[in-house]
Amino acid sequence: MKVEDFDFYLPEELIAQTPLKERAESRLMVLNRETGEVSHNQFKQVIDFLSEGDCLVLNDTRVLPARLFGIKEDTGANIEVLLLKQEVNDEWETLVKPAKRIKAGSVITFGDGRLTATCTDTKEHGGRILKFSYEGIFYEVLEDLGEMPLPPYIRERLDDQDRYQTVFARERGSAAAPTAGLHFTEELLEKIREKGVHIAFITLHVGLGTFRPVSVDSIEEHDMHAEFYQVSEGTAQLLNKVKSNGGKIITVGTTSTRTLETIRSKHSEFVEESGWTSIFIYPGYEFKAIDGLITNFHLPKSTLIMLVSALAGRDHVLNAYETAVKEKYRFFSFGDAMLIK
Structure with a gap:
């Protein structure tokens, strides 16, 4: 399967440069993965597509202010570092x-x-292992000196750094935000709970893979960078209960998806586990954990659009993306969302 099979036309003006004023006011395209049919909604209407007994799975990773600007000691050259x-x-x-x-x-x-x-x-692709020295607590120094590591396609400065964090971000360690979660507010999550929908949290720290393009012609030859994940015993028990009761597991973001699929690929059920995953999901993959996915609109020829295509079918996804372009949906990190059901 060729990387070119996942290309599509995207006008540059549709790449969202700033977040909307209100998180849940973004748009939500709902894609039926069986028929390819799409509908257009606001994100706050996502609750209408969830049923009592379902489980929404969120990634509670917290983005580090991981971009540092420094000076090379011997020459005075300006150096940018991304943790x-x-x-x-x-x-x-x-x-x-x-x-x-x-x-x-x-x-x-x-x-x-x-x-x-x-x-x-030294590593390839600009990678370096750095040993840091400081007085006090590293993360406190980082909060003072670091900036939020926005993706390279965002050229606008982010005034409110919290808008690149989800409202449920807790576990520090990511180099980028799990952006599908940015649409949720505390109020919307509470309404979802009141409907009888379970909410579970996993952790996957987004790492180097987010910044690496697919540089091979055949997707089978691409190697994913390993990322750390953690699932608690309570979350594992809840997910097993939802499955046994016939509820649907809907992941928020490709990070939550990759975490759950990693675990179910190794075990016949959900288990408490932490470790490193380099799972690469593309068409032909048989899903073992999830029943639906909430995600943003992704870059052409990226591993993320390949994962989405594995769930909903390449033709359905590319047709939906073509519709999104025509309807002027906002793309990428600060953009609109898609629910695949």
């Missing part, structure tokens, strides 16, 4: 720009020396 994954203690896997300036042994300083980083290893 991706904590390795051991104060060592982090990072993306560095310009990477060619940073080699093993290079030292970068941030915030007039409040934070320093020494490169201990």
Whole structure:
């Protein structure tokens, strides 16, 4: 299967640069994965498509203010660092720009020396392992010096940093937001609970894979970057109960989807588990965990549109995307949403 099979025309003006004033006022396209039929709604109407006994699964990861701007100690060159994954203690896997300036042994300083980083290893695609030194608590220093790591297609500055966090974000560790969750408000979640819909939380820390394009011609040759996930015993028990009672499991975002499918691919049921997943879901994959998905509109030729196509069928998805372009839906992180049912 070719990467080109998942290309589509997207006018640049449809790439949302800023979030809407109200989270739940975004649009919601509902796609019937059996028929390909679509309907147009506001996101707050998502409750109308959920039934008592169903379970909505949310990713409670919290985005780190992981973009740092520093100076190379010996030359004074400006260096940008994006934290991706904590390795051991104060060592982090990072993306560095310009990477060619940073080699093993290079030292970068941030915030007039409040934070320093020494490169201990080099990786491909601009990856560097940096060991940080600081006084106090690392995350507190990071909150002071770091900026939210917005995707490269967003060129507008984000005035309210909290708009790149979900209202239920708790577990620090992501390099990017699980953006399908950005549409929910506390009020909407409470209404969903009142309807008798269960709400469960998992954690998957979004990592390097979000920033890597598919650089091979055949999708079967693409390697996904591993990301850390965690599912509690309480969540596993709830999901098993929902399944046994005939309820539907609807994941919010591809991150929640990949987490649950990873676990059910290894076990015959949901279990408490933490670990690393590099699962790559594309057409031909047989879903074992989920019955529906709430997700944003994704980049052409991305692993995310491949996952969505695996669930709803490539032709249905590309037809829905063509409709979304005609109807001027907003795309990507701050864009509108799709419910696949």
